[in-house]
Amino acid sequence: MHLKNHVWRPLYIVLAIVGGILLTRTLLVPGDFGIHERGYMYGWHRKSNEAEWKAYRVKYKTAKVCAECHKDKYNDIKDSPHASISCENCHGPNYDHPKDPLGLKIDRSRALCIRCHAYMPYKDNIRAKIPGIDPLLHYPQAECVMCHYPHNPTKPNPKYNRREVKP
Ligand code: HEC
Ligand code: HEC
Ligand code: HEC
Numbered sequence: 001m002h003l004k005n006h007v008w009r010p011l012y013i014v015l016a017i018v019g020g021i022l023l024t025r026t027l028l029v030p031g032d033f034g035i036h037e038r039g040y041m042y043g044w045h046r047k048s049n050e051a052e053w054k055a056y057r058v059k060y061k062t063a064k065v066c067a068e069c070h071k072d073k074y075n076d077i078k079d080s081p082h083a084s085i086s087c088e089n090c091h092g093p094n095y096d097h098p099k100d101p102l103g104l105k106i107d108r109s110r111a112l113c114i115r116c117h118a119y120m121p122y123k124d125n126i127r128a129k130i131p132g133i134d135p136l137l138h139y140p141q142a143e144c145v146m147c148h149y150p151h152n153p154t155k156p157n158p159k160y161n162r163r164e165v166k167p
């Protein structure tokens with residue numbers, strides 16, 4: 001018994017598609033893609049990708065790194081209500097600071113603080129547990145840092161005189 005044409009034809013098409021997929025795969029998948037040392041389950045990667053990740057510039061470096069050079073700020077904040085906030089949350093990523101000739105820009109705007117401290121009426125929200133002020137009513141004429149020391153915000157900022165803020 002031999003198979004009829006109407007069986008062979010679709011079979012050829014299927015074989016051609018499978019062949020096409022295998023050919024495309026060999027052309028597109030890089031030669032060093034494989035499982036390498038880490039085993040079958042999680043090991044699938046391109047070998048040269050390891051070097052690429054090692055060369056990746058880490059953006060955020062954490063307060064520990066800042067503390068090496070700014071011990072005073074680190075000590076001020078660590079026992080303050082802002083203890084849980086990372087330096088880079090307010091100052092931005094470290095990148096090449098202090099080597100970066102542009103330095104680290106300081107944001108003294110009200111917006112920096114309002115982001116977390118604008119009063120929120122939604123009681124179930126975790127964000128609403130942060131003490132809130134109404135930005136339109138709470139001394140809108142001055143920057144927050146004129147009165148609050150950001151590294152220990154219940155203390156007055158030693159750099160400015162609170163009384164200079166006009167009512
Ligand atoms: C290796 C030492 C070193 C480390 C680490 C370091 N800094 Fe600095 N930082 C300096 C020096 C030196 C200056 C003063 C020169 C300058 O402005 O770049 C400075 C200045 C600053 C300033 C003031 C910039 C200005 O315009 O007056 C800020 C803010 C600052 N650092 C924040 C940080 C933060 C946040 C980190 C951690 C993510 C950090 N620094 C890590 C050495 C360091
Ligand atoms: C809640 C936001 C916030 C956090 C968190 C914060 N800073 Fe600041 N920082 C500021 C602001 C705003 C200023 C400018 C204050 C001013 O003008 O008096 C400042 C000023 C500075 C300066 C400039 C020098 C000076 O005497 O004013 C340095 C250095 C600095 N911060 C480092 C740090 C380090 C290190 C940390 C973490 C340990 C940190 N900051 C955490 C908001 C923050
Ligand atoms: C990333 C969020 C965040 C930012 C940005 C931030 N804060 Fe805070 N702030 C907090 C948290 C969280 C607390 C602690 C709340 C607690 O103790 O329950 C706090 C506490 C405070 C308190 C004490 C309130 C009280 O009654 O105990 C003041 C005042 C304050 N912040 C002012 C500022 C000022 C001024 C700035 C800007 C320089 C600022 N905060 C930026 C999150 C933030």
Ligand code: HEC
Pocket residue numbers: 110113114117131132133135138139142143144145146147148154162165
């Ligand atoms: C003219 C000075 C002044 C300015 C400017 C100012 N504050 Fe205050 N703030 C105070 C005083 C005074 C209190 C009362 C409690 C105290 O003495 O710390 C207070 C209280 C707070 C509290 C605690 C509220 C509570 O219910 O416990 C927060 C949070 C706060 N301020 C955040 C801010 C933020 C954010 C800004 C900027 C958008 C800002 N403040 C600007 C003087 C100021």
